Amino acid sequence: MELHQLRYFVAVAREGSMTRAATSLFLAQPTLSIQIRKLEQDVGAKLFERLARRVVLTAAGEAFLEHAEAALAEIAHARDRVAAVSGLREGRVTVGVLPSVGAYLLPGVLTAFREEHPGVAVRMVEHDVSRDFERLVQDGELDMAVTRLPATLAGLGCRTLVREPIVVLVPPGHPLQGRAGVALRELADENFVCMRGGYGLRDLADGLCDQAGFAPRVVIETGQLSIVHGMVRSGLGVALLPRLAATGAEHVVPVTDPDARRELGVVWRRTALESPPVAAFLERLLAAGDAGRG
Missing domain, CATH: 3.40.190.10 (Periplasmic binding protein-like II)
Structure with a gap:
């Protein structure tokens, strides 16, 4: 069963005439008749009764018409939806x-x-x-x-x-507060608040410390960036974060190491x-x- 056969069938049902349907479809009548016969073979039933001057739907044709019209309407709707997506309307x-x-x-x-x-x-x-x-x-x-x-x-x-710099979050009153910059090696003796292992921010912090020649002394690990900020504000340690992840922190000092970037x-x-x-x-x-x- 082909889509064009459904269109032909509905046109004949609406026109009540093979001749008028062929004219509306810009088809030769013999071509239309052949396609209707093929459709009837596919569905296994006669869909039209051929009378002297017109054609009428059989009981099978009436049952089929409802579904053929619904299928054509769904296909038209699908095409409209595709056009809407292509046109960025949805x-x-x-x-x-x-x-x-x-x-x-x-x-x-x-x-x-x-x-x-x-x-x-x-x-x-x-x-x-x-x-x-x-x-x-x-x-x-x-x-x-x-x-x-x-x-x-x-x-x-x-x-x-974006290539963003790495900064260190420090608690209020920390000796680094207000500094214009800090080298990573200066943080070797600090307590660190970090994301848990496996997180990208933790991998980044560990890698930076390793490049500076030390392993961070981690006192708090968490899976929430907001908790990192809170623990630093509470004075439990410092944190190494990219600039975007440090947004909202009160005391931030830029890291001066040239490779300290994300x-x-x-x-x-x-x-x-x-x-x-x-x-x-x-x-x-x-x-x-x-x-x-x-």
Whole structure:
């Protein structure tokens, strides 16, 4: 059974005449008659009774007409929905973000995108382990992800959005408070408040301390960035964080080591860009990254 056969059948049912239906469809009448016979063979029943000057639906034809019209209406609706997605009037984009990034880097992008394309839904998925994002993008669970670079999986598109400095959060009254900068080696004897092992921010802090020649003396581990901020404010230790993750902290001192940076970027599945909403959101995100670097 072919879609065009359903259209032909409905046209004949509405016109009550093979001749008039053929004219409305811009078909030769013999061609139309052949297609109707093929459809009747497919459904296993006569759909029309051929009279002298007209055709009328059989009982089987009347039963079939309701479903044929519904099927054609659904297909027309499906085409309208596809056109709406292609025209960015509706659709969906799923974006993975690190908790330390989503609240600070994306609001402006989301606001601008929603103003341009209010019918497109954007779903943000937070995840603390940046290396998992690439797999989720590759597996199709996410369209793209804003994550720590460098990317490791081949076959994904990747662009840098921001290179942000590392800072140290210090408690009120700490000797480093008010300093213009601090070298990592100066923190070797400090107590540290850190994210738990396995989190991207913990891996970053451990790696920086290792480069400076010491292992951090961790006194508090947590899975919540807000708790890191609270524990530092309470005087339990210092914390190494990227600038975005340190937003809102009262006492922040820049780290002067030249390699003390976090590179954030966006990774995407190339085939996902076949979706106009995904391509439009990526374009907006990359433009924001270019503006921020400028």
